Amino acid sequence: MSPHRIALLFNANKVYDRQIIAGIGQYLKSTRVEWDLFMEEDFRSRTLGIHHWRGDGIIADFDDPTVAETLADIPIPVVAVGGSYVDASQYPAVTPYVATDNVKLVRLAYDHLIEQGLQRFAFYGLPPNPGNRWAQERESAFLRMIEADRLEGLVYRGSSTSAGGWGRAQEDMATWVKSLPKPIGIIAVTDARARQLLQACVVADVPVPEQIAVVGIDNDPMAQLLSRIPLTSVTQGAEEMGRMAAQVLHQMLHGGVTAGTRVLVPPVGLNIQASSLHKPMKSPHVMRACHYIRQYACLGIKTEQVADYVGISRTLLEEHFKRELKQTVHQTILEHKLEMARSMLKDTSRPLADVAVRSGFTSLQYMYAVFRREFNCTPRQFIENARS
Incomplete structure (x- = not known):
């Protein structure tokens, strides 16, 4: 039996569309469904000539009204993907629809x-x-x-x-x-x-x-x-939307889905x-300093540069920091660099030397020394501890 010929009409220059396509791919791998997938070479969604295409089914982004209009009367199974609507009349009348909530x-x-x-x-x-x-x-x-x-x-x-x-x-x-x-x-x-x-x-x-x-x-x-x-x-639950859209089309190809079926997919969570992370601060000097540190800590800034940005002396700035944050300006800079390093260490494929440079440490050896002092472990041990 020949594989079904399925067209994917998405603008995959957006992360949302790419994740939907990834979800479709995951469904095919997990179920061993055999489909030949067709997309534009530059991953754009173009419908010109789609009525002449001899395929078996389509999964398409119906957030694009041109796509929705073009596919309204096409004689092969179509699954729509797009945003949810409070007004039910905004959904296509008969096309199955998988929506982000x-x-x-x-x-x-x-x-x-x-x-x-x-x-x-x-x-x-x-x-x-x-x-x-x-x-x-x-x-x-x-x-x-x-x-x-x-x-x-x-x-x-x-x-x-x-x-x-x-x-x-x-x-x-x-x-x-x-x-x-x-x-x-x-x-x-x-x-x-x-x-x-x-x-x-x-x-x-x-x-x-x-x-x-x-x-x-x-x-x-x-x-x-x-x-x-x-x-x-x-x-967003975009990968789950892709998996669900592929499942619905799979069922349609075998006569198992009711016209007008709607599936609402919730978000995955919050990164x-x-x-x-709003932290009310009394001192406008500390507020301005933290704003500067958050942008430039990983570029190797020093306390003097922060004081220059705020427009007060280093001594006065240190007094404000000790009163408001109970730590020095240098400690705040270091804290931000360590936060950045910890975040990057979650990607285990990233070289440690790259993590050190991008988080503002002068060398890999120095980052190791700081991790030992602050966390009593090496960066590699930190990764292992985070996994366990």
């Missing part, structure tokens, strides 16, 4: 910010257009939560930027960031938006997370890599990093 994604981020002791909240979304109805759903979910708690929720959508508009968009966002009541927690509709927000906070010289705590959605490794401040982010 937008309400639970926002709820996880919102509850986390509440747990940090914050009482003011904002949402950084996207300008409405037919291709990002999922973003509008997340914004609406945020506003409903805020209303239920009888709080005021601020919304900023910014602009859909291209290279020519980057500078203006960042200036506008920095102005918005400065205007916000503080401290405040902000949920960004995606990690890409969260990274833009963190950049705007740096430009506006607003400390994160002391005055603005940030949570993104996607847990995108690329956004983490490109952010100076480690980003807290909600992890908590520095961007959201």
Whole structure:
């Protein structure tokens, strides 16, 4: 019997789509289902000529309205993947649909910010257009939560930027960031938006997370890599969505799924990093210093540089640190470097020498010495202890 010919219509330049495709692959491996998979060579979702394709089934991203419209009358089994909707009429009438739970994604981020002791909240979304109805759903979910708690929720959508508009968009966002009541927690509709927000906070010289705590959605490794401040982010259940979509299509190919079937997939969890760990501070000098340290500790900064940034003498800054944090500026810098090193050590494939350099230690030997002094173990032993 020949393998079924299945088309995957996704824009796999996004981590969400890649994880869905990975989930489809995991389903095929775990069940030994034989499918020939078809995708565009550059991983873009193009529907031109799809009606002439002689295949057996399609799994497609229905967040793209063009895809949904094109596949509405195609005569082969189709499974839709996309965001969830409060209004059931937003779903396709007969096409089986596997959705990420937008309400639970926002709820996880919102509850986390509440747990940090914050009482003011904002949402950084996207300008409405037919291709990002999922973003509008997340914004609406945020506003409903805020209303239920009888709080005021601020919304900023910014602009859909291209290279020519980057500078203006960042200036506008920095102005918005400065205007916000503080401290405040902000949920960004995606990690890409969260990274833009963190950049705007740096430009506006607003400390994160002391005055603005940030949570993104996607847990995108690329956004983490490109952010100076480690980003807290909600992890979507995208791989589970892929597995479920493949299972539904498999059943459809054998006549076993009811038209209009809907599956809602909850988020996996929250990857908590520095961007959201709000710690109220009395001293504005300590707040500014920690903001600087969080960005540059791993570049080998010294106490004098921190004092210069804050604009007071080293002696006075040390007094503020001992009063507020019960430790020196140097100890705070070292603490951040160690936190970064511990985070990177979770990736056991990363060379230890690379961890040492990227976390700001002058050599691998020095990192070993600091780990022995602070944790009474070597970095390798630290990894082993973390596993057990």
